[in-house]
Amino acid sequence: MVRVTSFYLSRILGNKIQNPSGANASLLDLIVDVSTIRPKVIAAKIKQSKDIKIVDFSLFEIYKEKGQYVLECSEFKEIDILNQDVIYLVKHIMDKQIVDMNGRKVVRVNDVRLALLSTGVFVIAVDIGMEGLLRRLGLAKPIKNILKPFKKSIQSKLILWDDVEPISSPRTDIKLSTSYVKLSTLHPSDLADIIEELDKKTQAQVFASLDDEKAADVLEELEVTAQINVLESLPIEKAADVLERMPADEVADILDDLKEEKAEELLNEMEKEASDEIKELMEYPENAVGSIMVTDFISFKTHFTVEQTIYELRKLKPEPDVIYYLYVTDNDDKLSGVVSLRDLVISEPETPLYEIMNREVISVMDTDNINSLVDIISKYSLLAVPVIDNDEKLVGVVIINDIVYELLKARKKIV
Numbered sequence: 001m002v003r004v005t006s007f008y009l010s011r012i013l014g015n016k017i018q019n020p021s022g023a024n025a026s027l028l029d030l031i032v033d034v035s036t037i038r039p040k041v042i043a044a045k046i047k048q049s050k051d052i053k054i055v056d057f058s059l060f061e062i063y064k065e066k067g068q069y070v071l072e073c074s075e076f077k078e079i080d081i082l083n084q085d086v087i088y089l090v091k092h093i094m095d096k097q098i099v100d101m102n103g104r105k106v107v108r109v110n111d112v113r114l115a116l117l118s119t120g121v122f123v124i125a126v127d128i129g130m131e132g133l134l135r136r137l138g139l140a141k142p143i144k145n146i147l148k149p150f151k152k153s154i155q156s157k158l159i160l161w162d163d164v165e166p167i168s169s170p171r172t173d174i175k176l177s178t179s180y181v182k183l184s185t186l187h188p189s190d191l192a193d194i195i196e197e198l199d200k201k202t203q204a205q206v207f208a209s210l211d212d213e214k215a216a217d218v219l220e221e222l223e224v225t226a227q228i229n230v231l232e233s234l235p236i237e238k239a240a241d242v243l244e245r246m247p248a249d250e251v252a253d254i255l256d257d258l259k260e261e262k263a264e265e266l267l268n269e270m271e272k273e274a275s276d277e278i279k280e281l282m283e284y285p286e287n288a289v290g291s292i293m294v295t296d297f298i299s300f301k302t303h304f305t306v307e308q309t310i311y312e313l314r315k316l317k318p319e320p321d322v323i324y325y326l327y328v329t330d331n332d333d334k335l336s337g338v339v340s341l342r343d344l345v346i347s348e349p350e351t352p353l354y355e356i357m358n359r360e361v362i363s364v365m366d367t368d369n370i371n372s373l374v375d376i377i378s379k380y381s382l383l384a385v386p387v388i389d390n391d392e393k394l395v396g397v398v399i400i401n402d403i404v405y406e407l408l409k410a411r412k413k414i415v
Contacts, residue, residue: 002064008127009089009112010136012062017046017071024048027071028090030057030114032123035085039161041114041121043081044073045088053078062116087166089123097198098126099165101182104190106167106197111135113158126164129157167202180209188214192221195230204233212238216245224257232262240269248274248295249402252281289373290366292403293387293396299327300353302336307349309339321399324383328357335361335386335394363388366395373403 009030017025025048032039044057056079061072087093089112097106110132113125127135131154134140140154147153165182183191183206195203195218207215207230219227219242231239231254243251243266255263255278267275277295284290298318300309309326326344328337337357347356362376363386376385377400387396 001070004062004064004069004116006113006115006124007062007069008132008135009094009114010132012069012071013090015069015071017044017060017073019073019076023076025053025073025076028052030089030121031081032087032089033084034087034166039087039123040119041123042084042086043079046076048076054081055079058120060121062121093126093166097167097202099167099183099194100128100159101163101165101186102159104186104194106194107159123161125158125160127156127158130154131156167198167206180206184210184214188217189221192218192223192226196223196226200229200233204230208234208238212241212245215242219243219254220246220250224254227254228257231258231266236265236269240266244270244274248277249281249292252278252291256282256286284366287370288366289364289368289370289387289398290396292370293366293398294322294402295396297322297327297386297394297397299329299394300339302328302330302352302354302357304328304353305349306344306347306351306353306356309344309353310349321384321401322397324399325386327361327386327394327397328353329394332391333393335363335388335392337361338386361386364398365389370403373398377403 012027013029015027017027019025025046027044028047029045030041031043031045031054033042041057043054044060046053046055053076055073056075056077059074059077063070063072093109093112096109098109099105100107107128109126109128110130111127112123113127115122115124131140134143134154144154165180167180183194186194191214195206198206203226207218210218219230222230234242243254251274255266258266267279270278281291281293281295298313298316300312304312313323323341326339326341327335328339330336337354337359338361339353339357343356362380362382364372364376366387366389373385376382383400385398386394387398389395
């Protein structure tokens with residue numbers, strides 16, 4: 001008899017479990033408590049005669065005898081795990097997609113590595129390599145022997161459990177506090193790439209678990225197909241809450257790609273102010289500047305002093321890409337000038353904006369073609385361009401990031 005310190009799950013699945021009473025059984029699955037830092041095996045799913053039971057794993061012993069793994073259980077004591085945060089290793093992990101948090105990608109699990117410590121049996125890693133697959137087929141050792149004369153080998157590829165986020169869960173109603181918590185730490189762009197690799201059902205499941213703020217950031221980064229899938233899968237109230245946290249121009253683009261009935265349903269569910277703003281943007285033709293402009297911009301009246309302007313900026317805490325330039329309007333909301341942050345900072349507090357603003361503002365009409373923006377930004381080295389309507393009123397701003405996105409989108413369509 002040899003004491004085992006670590007083993008692969010595939011080595012013990014299906015093995016007979018010896019019992020002192022002679023009422024032997026076979027192992028179907030191991031159940032792990034994932035509420036702690038180290039996931040511990042707390043129960044085993046076994047088959048005894050025709051009965052399927054969930055039994056206490058603390059009564060198990062595992063050792064090797066003549067090269068074979070031997071399982072013993074002093075008593076098949078059934079336990080209740082319904083109210084615990086658990087994962088079934090075969091049902092939820094083996095052959096399933098998981099997220100490699102370090103590689104920021106979705107991978108398939110071929111086997112699970114466990115360790116026997118004095119305090120129990122713990123999951124320590126998953127095997128995503130070819131060896132794991134061959135091991136389960138009973139081919140790993142024969143193929144290794146064939147390759148040995150050629151000095152070739154099959155490499156295992158293990159990912160430590162700390163770097164893994166399981167996707168399947170026995171409880172789909174769990175929020176981020178207990179499920180997909182590692183995914184929530186990823187950058188929205190990385191998380192969007194991962195969600196796009198999942199099947200439709202899992203895409204919706206993972207997305208639904210995100211809080212509204214995170215979901216809005218991720219939705220912006222998703223490809224159109226994934227955006228449509230998650231929005232059509234979410235409850236209408238949740239979908240509307242997420243969209244309300246996004247820039248209006250981004251929402252208008254997304255709703256343009258949805259079926260008309262679905263878009264209308266979402267707009268009706270959203271707050272009226274946000275809904276009206278989006279509807280206005282959706283009325284612009286696809287190639288018009290107005291269709292990509294940001295309507296959530298900051299402007300100040302000509303009579304505002306430097307001190308008042310800085311005070312307002314502190315209150316508003318605007319995003320970095322909307323304070324490249326501070327636009328100034330008259331009492332009729334007509335674009336009058338632009339002030340740079342530098343001029344604002346170096347001017348005396350009581351100075352009115354009309355004294356320091358640049359009156360030669362480069363702007364575009366909301367009905368202009370998007371292609372005209374490229375020439376303007378290139379010629380004048382601008383990071384943003386103000387947009388005016390027929391009455392010369394300031395109605396929006398186009399940020400350079402949005403222009404680049406539009407160009408990339410157009411290029412993809414051509415390819």
